[in-house]
Amino acid sequence: QVQLVESGGGVVQAGGSLRLACKTSGLNLHEYAMGWVRQVPGKGREGVACISYTGEKRYYADSVKDRFTIIKDTAKSTLYLQMDSLKPEDTAMYYCAADRSLQDLRVVVRGVGERTFEYLGQGTQVTVSS
Numbered sequence: 001q002v003q004l005v006e007s008g009g010g011v012v013q014a015g016g017s018l019r020l021a022c023k024t025s026g027l028n029l030h031e032y033a034m035g036w037v038r039q040v041p042g043k044g045r046e047g048v049a050c051i052s053y054t055g056e057k058r059y060y061a062d063s064v065k066d067r068f069t070i071i072k073d074t075a076k077s078t079l080y081l082q083m084d085s086l087k088p089e090d091t092a093m094y095y096c097a098a099d100r101s102l103q104d105l106r107v108v109v110r111g112v113g114e115r116t117f118e119y120l121g122q123g124t125q126v127t128v129s130s
Contacts, residue, residue: 001025002024002027002098002111002129003023003024004022004023004024004096004120004121004122005022005023005024005098005122006121006123006124007020007021007022007027007098008020008070008124009013009126009127010125010126010127011092011128012126012129013093013128013129014086014108014128014129014130015085016084016086017051017082017085017086017088017123018083018093019081019083020036020087020124020126021078021079021097022034022036022078022079022080022081022121023076024068024078024079024096025077025079025115027072027077027098027101027119028076029077030074030078031052031053031100032098032118033053033099033101033105034048034070034095034097034099034105035047035051035096035097035105035108035109036048036049036095036097037094037095037108038092038112040087040091040093042069044077045108046063046111047065047105047107047108047111048061048064048068048081048091048104048109049064049068049070050070050106050109051071051079053102055072057102059105059109061110063073065109067084067086068081068082068084069081069082069084070082071097075107086128088129088130089128090128091126092125092126093124093126094124094126095120095122096121097117097119097120098117098120099115100120101115101119115126
C-alpha cells in the first residue's frame, strides 16, 4: 500500500524557515516525479515545486523561486521542502504529490492547468505570522 506522510509544518514568524518532509512507502521513487502543492481554504490549489525521477531537475513556482528548495532523498524514501524567507502569503496546507508524469507536475507548478496526481498526502499546515 502506498503512503505519503507529511511532517514539519508549524507556526513561524515572517522571515523564518521550515523544512517539510514527506515520508513515502510502497513507491519506487526512481519511477515517480514528486512535488509539493499548497492550498488555502476557499482558494484553488497552487503548485509549489516539483522534482524529476532522479532528482536532477527541479522546478519552482515564481512565488517561491530562490526561497524554497525541493530535495529528493531516494535512500530515505523521503521528499523535502526547505522553505526560507517565509512570508505570510506562504500560509497554507502543504501536500506532497507523486506521479509518473513529471509533465503533469510541471503544469501545476507553472500554474497553467489542473491535474489529478496518482498519490497525494494528507497535508501539513504551515502558518507564517507577520
